[in-house]
Structures are given as structure tokens and as C-alpha cells.
Amino acid sequence: MPARIHEIIESKRLIIRPLEEKDFTGFHRFISNDKATKYFFFSQKPASYKDTRRFFRKTMKNYDEPDQVYAYTVAKKSSDEFVGSVGMLPDPDKGA
DSSP: OOOOOOSOEEOSSEEEEEOOGGGHHHHHHHHTOTTTTTTOSOSOOOOSHHHHHHHHHHHHHGGGSTTOOEEEEEEETTTOOEEEEEEEOOOGGGTO
């Protein structure tokens, strides 16, 4: 059974929530930064604006798929501004 985040996760300053269309500009800036994405789980990150747009839409569309990549927005609580992303992957070797 795939994991799901059904509720928004909040701290004093941040919110973790599913990606929304309004996050694209910040997401593109983030994913284009080699320092920010140094430890990404995939080696071929989107290289262009068009590739990033395709990846972003696929990620949002894929939230309900069993084999989805769980990528979420990290946003400032005060403004809902995108500041980063966090995610998780299922581990088929462990049945999760």
C-alpha cells in the first residue's frame, strides 16, 4: 500500500504540502541549482525550463499512482512561498 500524506505538515515557520501550480517558479529555481540538488536520488534532473515544466506536471499528476515519487513543497508558513522540496520513494526491496 503506497504511503500518503493526507494532511499538511506544519512547523512554527514552515509548511510541507503537495506541489501546486503556483510553486512552479520557485521549483524551477530550486531544481536548477546544483548545490540545492546535489543529493537528489536521480542523476538526470530536468535541464531546461521545458523539461522542468514537464517533470513538475508529471509529479503533480502522479500523486495518485502506486509507483509515484512523493515530492512535496516546503513553503514559508507566513507567505506560502516555495523555499524547497522534500520527498520520499517507495523501497520495493522492503515492501514499502
